[in-house]
Amino acid sequence: MxxxxxxxxxxxxxxxxxxxxxxxxxxxxxxxxxxxxxxxxxxxxxxxxxxxxxxxxxxxxxxxxxxxxxxxxxxxxxxxxxxxxxxxxxxxxxxxxxxxxxxxxxxxxxxxxxxxxxxxxxxxxxxxxxxxxxxxxxxDVGRVDNTSSANNYSLVGRVYSYKVALEVVKDNPWVGVGRADIEPEMAVRYQRDYPNIRPEAYIQPHNQFLFSAVAFGLIGLVLFIIGFYYAGVSVWPTYAPLLLAQYLIVTLSFLVEYTLETQIGLGYALFFILLALEGQKVAPGPEGEWRPV
Incomplete structure (x- = not known):
């Protein structure tokens, strides 16, 4: 506030x-x-x-x-x-x-x-x-079909980052190319498929799921999904509104950002999920301790 x-x-x-x-x-x-x-x-x-x-x-x-x-x-x-x-x-x-x-x-x-x-x-x-x-x-939306617009328009750039990332996944479906090689692998396909896009406009896929698939393949993507969402699913059917709200917010952000690849994104996502999970623990007594959620 x-x-x-x-x-x-x-x-x-x-x-x-x-x-x-x-x-x-x-x-x-x-x-x-x-x-x-x-x-x-x-x-x-x-x-x-x-x-x-x-x-x-x-x-x-x-x-x-x-x-x-x-x-x-x-x-x-x-x-x-x-x-x-x-x-x-x-x-x-x-x-x-x-x-x-x-x-x-x-x-x-x-x-x-x-x-x-x-x-x-x-x-x-x-x-x-x-x-x-x-x-x-x-x-922005009206310029998606114009490849060169990716140089100046953020939404257009994201659309083409998805297309390039899918090509990388198609060539490396199971274990990906590794976190460190995402940028050079995508640059090769940018140059090959979309020469009108300038190198300074190359961006990594703004989607956490797609980013994980490029880096670690479909196997890594499945492991990531299980690991990230298991904690939230494990409290079911407990009524946990803030846990659900945070998972919804973070999941939606995953669709348009590689949220967990920055310190602030990782900190934001995990802190409030862990805080909400803390509130699901069984208290030692009727009023044994205060729970944040």
């Missing part, structure tokens, strides 16, 4: 410059990088909703928490990072389905459904950043 307020203040101080950045595939500065920060915002909203739903905070604190959750939901649209917006709405839709089919809390489901419709509608009409990001995304 504090970081979002500081970011908003910086945006208001540099209103025109930052709005212009969004037309050029850039976003307002945040710490950490804008993608991981947007994921943290989604997790913060989910955490606040869980605290409110379980009445863990009451009185004036609940009013402040309601305000914080609403502010962060709108801030996610002001930040206008695609990964953050997708995770926010996927988590929201899963929560809606939970309320309708599992707990039968139709009134709360109606409130959540209204929020999922009204917040983006209001945000799009108010925030120039969201409008400009939408225009930039449409322009």
């Amino acid at each position: 504090v970081a979002a307020l500081l970011s908003t203040g910086n945006y208001l101080l540099h209103f025109d410059q930052i709005n212009e950045m969004y037309l050029h595939s850039k976003v307002m500065p945040t710490e950490p990088d804008h993608i991981r920060f947007s994921l943290l915002v989604t997790l913060s909203v989910a955490s606040g909703v869980c605290l409110l739903a379980h009445r863990s905070v009451v009185g004036r604190g609940a009013v402040i928490l309601w305000g914080s959750v609403l502010y962060l939901a709108f801030y996610q649209h002001l930040l206008a990072v695609r990964s953050g917006l997708v995770t926010l709405y996927v988590v929201g839709i899963v929560g809606l389905l939970w309320l309708v089919f599992r707990t039968r809390q139709y009134q709360q489901a109606l409130v959540l459904a209204a929020a999922l419709v009204l917040i983006p509608a209001v945000s799009y009409s108010v925030f120039p950043t969201l409008q400009n990001k939408s225009a930039n995304t449409r322009e």
Whole structure:
């Protein structure tokens, strides 16, 4: 919440410059990088909703928490990072389905459904950043068929990184090429298949699953999936909303980023998963110790 307020203040101080950045595939500065920060915002909203739903905070604190959750939901649209917006709405839709089919809390489901419709509608009409990001995304998508556009447009570059990565996997299906050789192996195929793309625009596959398949082959990919998701599956059928929320957020980020290949991405993904798993341990007594989740 504090970081979002500081970011908003910086945006208001540099209103025109930052709005212009969004037309050029850039976003307002945040710490950490804008993608991981947007994921943290989604997790913060989910955490606040869980605290409110379980009445863990009451009185004036609940009013402040309601305000914080609403502010962060709108801030996610002001930040206008695609990964953050997708995770926010996927988590929201899963929560809606939970309320309708599992707990039968139709009134709360109606409130959540209204929020999922009204917040983006209001945000799009108010925030120039969201409008400009939408225009930039449409322009990116419209240039996918033009190979040379990968030199200047981030979405186009990602599409071609996927195509090149699939060629590498096709040539090395079982054990991959090794983590250290991803860049040179992809460069060879970039030069061969897409000569219009400049070497400085070569990027590694922005997809954690595809990245793992290139590095370690299909065998390594299967081992990675089992290793990463086993801990979350093992607590089933325990009700663990924050664990589910974090797994959803991280999995969605895997589809568009090699999240675990950076320190901040690895730290973000594992810290909150491990924190949620800690809360699933059996306490030694009825009130033996405090559990974070």
